[in-house]
Amino acid sequence: MISLTNPPQISSLPLNSSFSKRNYTNLYSYGRVFLPPNFKNNRCRGKCSATQSQPEGSKQRSERPRKKTQQQMDTDKKDGIDPVGFLNKEGITNKAFAQFLRERYKALKDLKDEILNRHLNLQELASGFEILGMHRNVQHRVDYVDWAPGARYCSLMGDFNGWSPTENAAREGHFGHDDYGYWFIILEDKLRDGEEPDQVYFQQYNYVDEYDKGDSGVTIEEIFKKANDEYWEPGEDRFIKSRYELAAKLYEQIFGPNGPQTEEELEDIPDPETRYKAWKEEHKDDPPSNLPSYDVIDDGKEHDGFEVVSDPVTSERFKTKKSPIAYWLETRKGRKAWLEKYTPGIPHGSKYRVYFNTPMGPLERVPAWATYVIPEAHGNQSFAVHWEPPPESAYKWRHKHPPKPKSLRIYECHVGISGQEPGISTFKEFTKNVLTHVKEAGYNAIQLIGVLEHKDYFTVGYRVTNFFAVSSRFGTPDDFKHLVDEAHGLGLLVFLDIVHSYAAADEMVGLSYFDGSNDCYFHSGKRGNHKFWGTRMFKYGDHDVLHFLLSNLNWWMVEYQIDGFYFHSLSSMMYTHNGFATFTGDMEEYCNQYVDTDALLYLILANEILHVLHPNVVTIAEDVTLYPGLCEATSQGGLGFDYFVNNSASEMWLSFLEKVPEREWSMSKIVSTLIGNKNNAHKMLLYAENHNQSISGGRSFAEILIGSANTEGSLLRGCSLHKMIRLITFTIGGPAYLNFMGNEFGHPKKVEFPMSSNKFSYSLANRRWELLKDGVHSTLFAFEKDMMKLDADDRILLRGSKGLPNIHHVDDTKMVISYLRGPFLFVYNFHPTNSYERYSIGVEEAGEYQIAINTDEKIYGGQGLISQDQYVQRTISRRTDGARFCVEVPLPSRTAQVYKLTRILRV
Template sequence: MLDQSELEHDIYLFHQGNLRYSYQLLGAHPTIQDGKSGIRFTVWAPNAKRVSVVGLFNDWDGRQHPMEKVNDNGIWNRFIPDLETGTIYKYEILTNHGHLTLKADPYAFSSELRPNTASAVYPLNQYTWKDEKWMEQRRQLNHYESPISIYELHLGSWKYIKEEEYYTYREYAEMVIPYVKELGYTHIELLPLTEHPFDRSWGYQATGYYSVTSRYGTPDDFRYFVDQCHQNGLGVILDWVPGHFCKDAHGLRRFDGEALYEYENPSKAEKTMWGTLSFDFGRNEVQSFLISNAIYWLKEFHIDGMRVDAVASMLYLNYCKEDGDWEPNEYGGRENLEAVAFIKKLNEAIFNEIPDVLMMAEESTSWPLVSAPTYLGGLGFNYKWNMGWMNDMLRYMEMDPIHRKYHHNLITFSLFYAFSENFILPISHDEVVHGKKSLLNKMPGDYWRKFANLRVFLGYMFTHPGKKLLFMGSEFGQFDEWKDVEDLDWELLDYDSHAHILSYMKQLHQLYKDMPALWELDHKEEGFNWIDANNYEQSIISFIRNSRSSNDQLVVVCNFTPEVYHHYKVGVPRLGTYKEIFSSDAEHFGGSGQTNGVQLEAIATPWQTQGQHIEMTIPPLAISILKKTSTSGEGKRLNEK
């Protein structure tokens, strides 16, 4: 029996939707009661006639360990002595309709390996962390004015032993971390690791929201992975799915015989495009469940941030639905007002509890102020994925260069809104699967042009305002699209072109981290100035990236055609000598070598939007990055050439 005097307040907060640590109240917890060690089981099932704990320990016989109803709002409890960590269990629920169902624990901290579906007892507090230095640095960091480059990763298809046989979290730590660290990324983002029955859902259709998937080991094995990332200077972001859950019988669907975690109204509950169910965001206990779940991952696993999946599907009642399949809100609109309120409440709770984490919204519409604080009318995230930039750029890059001049706005339009949110530029798993082709294979042209297009695209991505995210395999030019049941084509690194792309990414990352102009003012208009946005005939753009120090200014020139131009004039912000510090056309990257090896002296004649200019070689399908290295008082007059 629960100690009512101690837990009454927590139970009250749970039913009010304000218990931020509900996983400490519910679930299976090793404890001592009346001098005996055992497991305390607590579950919320308000519509059940009877709830029992069942498992191998009682031959799955619900008559042996019935639970006691703690309150009228449906919390049930049972202490069972002599059970230990690792005990396999479920809840047997007798519904109001007289049916018996077996359900996994919504708050289970571990689960059986699929295809088995039972929950497993696992303690929260037995791992000893060694990442104190990282956590202290994280508290001091202003991430808005720091480099952030994210390697999006699906563990099982990064590298595996054989199909459906994977390495452990600890083994992945030994392989993944040195690789990602050497490439220069600042963070790893993991596709959802909440327990899920179907491998090919990639974790996006979960049953165990508090269970790290057992495919790769135990919860403490995963803590080790995160700990090792931190000790090696890498942050960890977890893909999190609060918008919907799968319908598998052992999961949350009609948990106690009635709609409990999902909406009762099918028009609000059904996510027909995915075959899943939406959480009932207006139900207080569901709010406690989800808010506590986010805090659980951030606190108990030292996760540095959450990428919140499919936010648009939460915000809009008509998301991917035909007319007649959805009902407007009380004001006649299509916004899910309960979901909007929940998202704001979620972010307020998280930043109140853990103010130094990242909350990133995958939100694909023009909903305003996604990354603004709630007190300013925003949703309260601190970052938003820039899906508009991603869609425009991929559409542009897939075109034959001869046609690009007719669609020049696709590479410039993003700068009209680049500072309306705190953006992340994402090239994620969704863009390289289901027939969309790999990032390299989207590029037009022959073998050489494909790689050149990839280099200029990645260069523009890393010099464009916004933090960066790239899905695994793109860093070495995976030719095939993502094969989620196989691992990456690592053998491609035996070929020069792919090895050159990997080297390119390492040096691009080094440049990115070394140059404050590429991140210090990422979210401020003064961090970017066009030099020439309008040269559509030659498909060339040029711009300036600024930092707080004028000495760190960079001039960036991108050519999206295979033409070479000599003595091309580019306006520059100040007189002096300019040096090309990076060129994607360098021979050691697999380029043609049309680089600017000599110093470029600014000429004191206005050009484009600047008061002076340089003359340079523009390489084919390439990005050139220049930096002023010295100051010349008068500059070089045009007639002195």
């Protein structure tokens, strides 16, 4: 194990640094300062928890007055912040909810202040994956950091050390924890027999990039002599005897020749200006030196620390110099050179677990930040796998993110059941067989469910055990990167269905009782357990839980280059009753004692941080209670999502199909349900059916409509309604639409994951792609492609006033619905028997309207009752539906037509 007692004394410290005890530790945490000998290892504290001491007399952020002053309110107003802004915009007057929003905004500001006591900024709060978990360090070692505040001892055990909890896992002086419970463990890279250790710390090795570059054959001494002779000016810094000369002198000037060696010895340091003035006074009689001339800027303004300027001659000399980077690159060695010299402390592919000694006794756990996990199977316990492939075989990205479309056509998929044969499909098979189908169908995004690791396959992936790991059932992390990359190459965005509303209750592999305590990640007692689902509920008010969840979102964006998230089941996290309550529409139901304000603050932080770090990210909220302000800006009192899901649409269709006679379908209810709240419809995502309608016990619409069809007439009825339901759901709502894999061609069977009730059979855990070759499923898919093409070519989902249709004709008696979106006219006749030869529909423009889509065409499996000479209709001057003009169109029963204004006539 490499010793911490022999690193260089100090690196070059910028002369304009505000060199305080706090900044010294922060600089180290970012790798900018190398510790002096015997300096206490504080990497985890500086980066993860920021537990640096404050100089005496300094004011803690948490001591700031929390009462909002008039000055603060004026500042908020100037910055465009209004905690109740969206209420004013929508004309909602509810004093209780408005007061709740104001208090929530104050709580958010206080939370951010508290966060900044432990983290440099909010970006760092969401970047825990940069240090937590397992990471290679340039000092020839692997570092492991995890959070387990209830543990008395932490160690790693795995096949790399014979599954021993002590040997080469954690040693005195090389591991420990801070006051917040962050454990830091160092694993050594061992020198091979006969090899000599590197003499210079700056001898770096390429672990990821530039495979095998840097092996110049030139010795370190020759390289630094070359840099000293060719680059450094007299008096400037030089590297001599394993240390930087100028930095070492500066360190001795500040601290003396026997300066502090530990953080405790460092004590409090005067502010930079005081130190500078004292130094000037001490050296006022010194003879002039050949150092560059620097001095303090005194412009009467306050600065962070103090700044320096150089004289014009020095500035010009610096501008003409070339960067010394070439010299530094020559000191780097490639992967082969490193492997010849060192044995990795934990090789790629090593199996490991974390070992805790707790008040409850010894525990073994799969690490919380593990990035690749093999769940329990065949009687074997779960374990993490260290994923660090050599650079020559690591995945290299080939495609950029596609442009963010203004309208979304989302194809929802589950990788495991995407294969044609019964069994678990893989990332590779999905990439090869499904992505091209999605592109052919006309979608512009895929949404993946069940990607995060979960122990029990039958849970579909919603009981997540390992939040940073892709499911090993489907392949490796690089396999998933290839899937995302190929999707981007086809112009498809990739969204993840993320479950941060609850977690699996599993202990060995999950987070429950992770360190032996009940409330490490979750609430204790009843609040920590979902009353119906048997899952654990996160403690969103804990900063370390926020650190974990926000870092998790950022991890998937950074590591796997995904494009957004579908936040699953928000109602289960936003209310202590988990959303299982009756909502009457009273605004106070959204701000009463059952609302979890901490969960709302987490969602606000998640949206703010994601949209700042990744401006093109898409966030979608699934909330059956339609919480007010889901898609409003956080500065205006909203939660900041880009889209919200209208779940009631699929519930309505399912109720109609299973419980309501066809003649009694209400056209008014169809329209009101699909449109929802007009104020928010421009942010709405609609679907006729998603995975809920066809997975684990449910029936897809095709199974209801077509599966039981035993005559030509019943088959025609089923196909007709299938097309009409999809067309109106797709075109009447907001700018986003979703469909579950296989439903676009009327998959005839439901999905059942293997479980005890079906004797663990995979017979229904697949998709029958062979049905696309011919027959009714082929015609339904042809209709789906043309329906998607309508938006791809004509941006139909963005047409209309403020992106919404003009619904001008709803007749419950005749069962006819009609609406306009830009130059397009949509007409539906849901009547099971009545056809209309010349049905009058009002339009806004006089001209010729031509059929663009007719659900009854023979290529779509229809009867072709409308003849070709009826495909073009000319308006007549007659006021209908409040419009000056109308068209008289043929409407066979159970059909729908889309007309496009192809020629405008002047009247």
